[in-house]
Amino acid sequence: MLKDCLEIFSEELRRAEKETGDGDRLVLDTYVPADGTYVLVDSYGQVRSYTIKMDKKKRIVEQNPEDREARKKICFYDYHSRLVSMDKPQDPKKVIHSNNYLSFWVKQESLENGKLDEAAIDRYFDVLRNPREKYKKPQDRKMYDYIVKQIGDVDQSKLERNRVWIKENIFQLGKWNVSLSGKNYLKIFFEDDEKIYITEEQRYVMTKIFNKNDYNLEIKNEIWGLPNDNLGLNAKKPYMENKTRKLAVSYLITPEEAALQRKFFDYLMNKANLGETDLYFDTVEKKVIAKKKGEMIQSDFKGYFIQIQKGKEVEIHHQDTIVDYKYYLMKPFRYQNVLGLEDKEERYRDYRNKKELQGVIDEVLFSSWLVRNYFTPEEKLSVEGELKRNLVWSREAIFAWLYKGLEVNMDRILHSVCMNMIKNSVQNGYTTKMGQQFNLMCSLQKYFEGGCDMSERYTEIRKNLKEKINGSGECEIETDEEYFYAVGQLVYYFISLSKSKEKNHSLANPFLVATENEVIRRRLRQYFMKYNYQINFARQRFNRMYAMVDAYILEKKIDQEYLLGGYIGNNLIYESTKEAKEEI
Incomplete structure (x- = not known):
């Protein structure tokens, strides 16, 4: 896939070349130099200095003084003076971090701790004066000879002129009004033709662009090597080798391809x-x-x-x-107010695109932890408990659905998350949240599975129960769904009778974790025995609902969804006119 992405990137480079005359602008226009002090030295030895800092929170580059042309020049010089990595320096002792004689990079602290001295300066420029002498291995020298044929030898006069300037001024930058903070980088650039910067970069890069020149092969007078990007292969990592092939390295490319890949x-x-x-x-x-x-x-x-x-x-x-x-979305997602909750923020409406749908799922189910943590390592998540467990378990699938169009098993995954988070909200007393989550669960179920409108289904159940508990004749529960909804209503009613100073929804936990109907029936009897001293004998609504629940024979398995719906929804036992409430 990397090769496919490189082909598209190449098209972008060609497009930039056609539009601006310089394909590298695609990279340079978004290039961000490291924090530090930047010094431009012109052909007369005069100095201009700038400070650059990246605001990591706002992702904004701050520069003082503001000079767009200077900034553009600094970005160009900086980009073409970088090391491939700190493991491949020009300075053997890694005090100086630039790659050519036109630039001089050093940590500001090295000016104070003695690491940078005249010996270090000479060590750096001596390597650059005769680069071939640095390469002792035949494969390394072959790479240098390959590039030097194309770009020619080093301009010794410019190199020595720059060496002298550095020696005379690097420790006296104050006379040029260059302000140093003592930390970050000090980077000095000698202004010159951009082509020379590119040439000197190639002199360095082409000898370092491959992972290790020992792996290089020469095929039909063309050099092929192992690229250096996002890949490490050396004697300490034998497990990276492909042991099943005659050639152990993973893949080989030409220097030109490696240069494109680096870009x-x-x-x-x-x-x-x-x-x-x-x-x-x-x-x-x-x-x-x-x-x-x-x-x-x-x-x-x-x-x-x-x-x-x-x-x-x-x-x-x-x-x-x-x-x-x-x-x-192929069809609008309708967030239904199944329980008839208050809707000040107008959440319950149609959502027509994935961004809007993601926003609802993120806020209602994950309390806005999902979007910013799709790829956050689990150990770095600052949230705990049930929210973290469900986030880690489901985020990859949700991302694949919303960002890549992979919908497989999303109905099952989201239903499980909804149920888990509703129970968590119940246990923690998040009254408003559990209602929103229940409505979302029903709406997602309708969206994925189709079928009857969930809002109408719950309205029908509530209407039937309301008629039965307010009537006077014989009545009975007709379906399992109606049964569990009534159970949820009774559980809420019993908990509301508690005289405890703090009424916690955790009292409903025995019903939420029950896996057998006999457990639910036994728990209801226990709650009845515990709170019946507060229930007036003449309270018809309670009497009729409890009698219907106690008499019903369950046909299928436990359905916690309808139980939760009854528990969270407005309680029918309390729902009446003022006179009826006084009766209750």
Whole structure:
């Protein structure tokens, strides 16, 4: 899939080349230099300094003073002066972190702790003066000879001029009004033609671009090597080798392909720095769409998806192929007010796209913990208990459904989450939340399974029970659903009679965890014996409901959904006119 994504990225580069004349602008326009002090030295040795800082919360780059042209120049110089990694430095002692004689990077603390001195400066420029001498292994020298044929030798006069400037000024930057904080980077760039920066970068990169030159092969006068991005293979990691093949390395590419792949991972790092960690590669339009966490593509989509995170290097944490994603729902999701609850925020309405539907599920079921934690490692989640358990268990499937169009088993998964979270809300006394969650469960069931309108079904049950407990003739419960709804009503009524200062919904737990009807019937009798001293003999509604429940013979298994519906819904025993309430 990486190769497929690279092909689409190449199309984006070509498009940028056509529009701006420079394909690298696709990467440079989103490039974020590291926090620190940046110094530009012109051809006369004069200095301009800037500070750059990334606001990690707002994902905004702050620069002082504000100078767009200087910022653009700094980004270009900085991008082309980076090391492939700290394991592949120009300075053997890793004090200086740049890759060519036109730039000089050092941690500001190295100016104070003695790590940077004239010997270190000479060590760095001596390596750059004759790069081939650094490469002792034949494979490394072969890579250097490969690139030097294309770009020529080092400009020794410029190198020595820059060496002298650094020695004379690096410890006296105060005279140029350069302010140092003592931390982050100090990066000095000698202004020059951009082509020279690119040339000197290639001199370094092409010798380091592969994971290890020992793995390189030469086939028909062309060098092939193991790429360095998101891949580690060395003597300490023999398990990374493919032992079933004659060639143990996973795959080989040319230096040109490796350069493209490096540019691609640079692009991914830029996106990660900006918080755009969800990337979609459109195989129809041949373009890359970058989104922040929780943002969705608001159109149909076919292609590839990768989810990235910033670490020591950019890390691909998740990848998948998306066959036929639809942003708009095939049919509207109707969030029904099954229990007839108060609706000040107007939640109960039609939702027509996945972003709106995700918002309801996130808020009602997961208390807004879902969207921002689709890929958060379990050990880093700051939520605990039932919410964490259900979040970890279901988030991958919910993401696949909402972001990739994979709907398999979503009805079962969401029903289980709804039931678990309703019970959790009951146990914790979240009265408003449990009603919203119950309504959502019924609405999702209707959305996935179709069939009768759940709101009408519960209205019918309530109407039938209301007529029976307010009537005067013989009556009986007719269905299992009606039976469990009545049980829920009785459980709530009994708990409401408690004289405890704090009436907790946890008193309903024995009914919510019951797996046999005999347990429910026995518990109802126990509650009746406990609270019957408060129940007036003439309370018709209670008497008729309890009698019907006690007489009913269950036909199927326990249905906790209807029991919860009866428990959460407005209690029919209390529902009456003022005179009737006084009677009760």
